[in-house]
Amino acid sequence: MADKEIFINKIDPxxxxxxxxxxxxxxxxxxxxxxxIKWGKLTYGLSGDYHHWIxxxxxxxxxxxxxxHFGGLLEDKNKKFIVGESFFLRKLEYSSIDNVDIAVIKDFxxxxxxxxxxxxxxxxxxSKESKK
Numbered sequence: 479m480a481d482k483e484i485f486i487n488k489i490d491p492x493x494x495x496x497x498x499x500x501x502x503x504x505x506x507x508x509x510x511x512x513x514x515i516k517w518g519k520l521t522y523g524l525s526g527d528y529h530h531w532i533x534x535x536x537x538x539x540x541x542x543x544x545x546x547h548f549g550g551l552l553e554d555k556n557k558k559f560i561v562g563e564s565f566f567l568r569k570l571e572y573s574s575i576d577n578v579d580i581a582v583i584k585d586f587x588x589x590x591x592x593x594x595x596x597x598x599x600x601x602x603x604x605s606k607e608s609k610k
Contacts (some may be wrong), residue, residue, distance in 0.1 A: 482513055485520040485535075493542045495575045500535060500544055503583040508591055519545065524591060530598050532590045541571040544583065548597045551604075552589045558582055565605065 482501070489497050501520075505511060510525045511532065519534030531547045546552060549559055549568025558579075559568035570586075572578050597604075 481515045482520060485515055489537060489542075493537060493572075496542045496572045496578055497535065499575060499578045499580065500542065500572070500583060503578075503580040504533065504587055507584055507587040511587075511591075522587075524594060527594075530594055532594065533587060541573040544570045544572070546586060546590055548590065548593065548601070549586070551593050551597060552586055554586075556582070558586075566601075 486494070486497065501513075504522055508524070511522050512524075512526050513520055513522045514528060515521065516528050516531065516534070519536045521528055521531045521534040523529075523531045533544055533546045536543045536545060546559075546568050548566045550561075550564070550566045552559075552568070554568070558570060560571060561568060570582070
């Protein structure tokens with residue numbers, strides 16, 4: 479995970495504890511998760527599949543964000559996701575380590591892994607339906 483070390487060196491020191499907690503939660507879910515720097519994010523893919531990536535970590539000036547590629551397909555019963563303009567993308571923002579809920583992260587990662595095949599098979603149909 480050389481890319482992870484490169485990414486760590488670019489993280490604001492104020493966010494390092496948050497980064498460590500997030501990555502440990504993600505990496506504990508499935509040993510087939512790999513990470514590389516893609517699109518400026520530390521991106522996690524299942525068995526090296528970054529075309530259908532599971533999640534990615536991005537830094538802004540105010541937070542560290544955990545972004546889910548097809549988060550719009552995941553169950554969010556506690557309304558944790560921040561919804562943007564994209565039909566698929568969803569994110570969690572962290573500016574304090576106190577807000578990092580490992581159980582929530584693991585749940586979303588597990589859901590995404592379980593939905594990746596569905597997403598691969600149906601993303602074109604889902605994308606067309608979202609534009610109606």
